[in-house]
Amino acid sequence: MSDSKQTVVVVDDNATVRTLFQRSTENLAIDLITFSSAQESMDYLDENKPSLLFLDIIMPDKDGLTFLQELRKLPLHRDTPVIMITSKDYAQDRTVANELGASEFITKPMPMKAITDIILEYLNKDHPY
Numbered sequence: 001m002s003d004s005k006q007t008v009v010v011v012d013d014n015a016t017v018r019t020l021f022q023r024s025t026e027n028l029a030i031d032l033i034t035f036s037s038a039q040e041s042m043d044y045l046d047e048n049k050p051s052l053l054f055l056d057i058i059m060p061d062k063d064g065l066t067f068l069q070e071l072r073k074l075p076l077h078r079d080t081p082v083i084m085i086t087s088k089d090y091a092q093d094r095t096v097a098n099e100l101g102a103s104e105f106i107t108k109p110m111p112m113k114a115i116t117d118i119i120l121e122y123l124n125k126d127h128p129y
Helices: 015-024 040-044 064-072 093-101 112-122
Strands: 004-012 030-035 053-055 081-085 105-106
Touching: 004 015, 004 112, 015 030, 015 112, 030 040, 040 053, 040 064, 053 064, 053 112, 064 081, 064 093, 081 093, 093 112, 105 112
Parallel strands: 004 030, 004 053, 053 081, 081 105
Antiparallel strands: none
């Protein structure tokens, strides 16, 4: 049995959103790692599989749907739980996200409790606290 914490990764170009995730998870027994771009996160994700990944759709370097499509081609991430987050709630984005195997699609802004609840929901599936 391992004592290592589960890892949650957030990829979002908005510093306010990354700070919101940090504040929302302060009291959770997890490792939170945030990245400001898809490219920045790729070095980490090439070699690490988080327990849960939050991925923004609208980012300047690469949109989250394209990034998710590339991520799903990597054997390590074929089944990584991914939650798409966006400020724009477009039906087409939801459809593509579902086709790419996104676990959920949530719209910003998100209350801190909603972030905490969704993280606990996903992490408790495999690792009760």
